């Protein structure tokens with residue numbers, strides 16, 4: 524697929540930290556990420572995600588990566604968007620970190636979601652990739668707050684939020700595999716982000732056209 528930055532400016536964005544690089548998931552990358560997801564993301568006895576997309580056979584799971592990627596493109600509007608980034612460690616695909624917002628131009632709030640292939644977990648990569656998109660949100664897009672939610676029994680996701688300075692702002696109940704489950708909600712405001720702001724994260728390719736796509740004027 525030839526990438527034309529005039530047609531889809533946000534695909535030109537790159538985020539680089541000392542540990543990871545993030546590039547938007549294109550349909551081409553979605554195939555490779557589908558293979559990675561099919562190798563396993565979590566113990567099947569648990570379900571870390573809001574939507575249980577990993578409760579699927581490997582082929583269906585690989586297809587869902589492509590469908591998710593195409594859906595993000597098809598549904599994109601400046602008033603409602605989700606950008607999924609492929610995360611690489613030493614050039615190798617490790618997982619996905621996404622960032623989404625509704626009415627960002629007015630509300631200045633983002634939410635994030637993520638996964639890593641199992642062999643990449645527990646090495647600080649999840650914290651680093653979240654720090655990278657949060658940097659994009661605050662330093663690049665001018666966000667005022669970032670939100671994250673995790674089921675009550677997902678300590679790794681909650682630990683990522685706490686390590687990055689998010690405060691626990693409440694809980695709510697949702698449905699997981701047909702049963703009620705408590706979700707813990709975390710929020711990071713601009714002041715808390717500024718207090719721990721990093722100088723070793725670089726954002727490239729975020730020009731006026733990409734900002735307009737995010738609804739930032």
Ligand SMILES: CC(C)(COP(=O)(O)OP(=O)(O)OC[C@H]1O[C@@H](n2cnc3c(N)ncnc32)[C@H](O)[C@@H]1OP(=O)(O)O)[C@@H](O)C(=O)NCCC(=O)NCCS
Nearest residue numbers: 571637638639644645646647648649650673678679680682
């Ligand atoms: C959530 C996820 C992205 C985090 O990435 P990660 O690279 O594994 O996390 P990190 O290594 O950066 O840090 C995780 C922190 O959680 C802590 N942690 C991990 N498992 C834990 C457990 N069972 N109990 C307590 N803390 C735990 C780690 O100790 C670490 O903190 P530390 O550095 O202070 O020791 C990754 O584990 C993952 O993909 N999980 C499956 C999918 C998922 O849960 N996605 C998020 C849905 S909300």
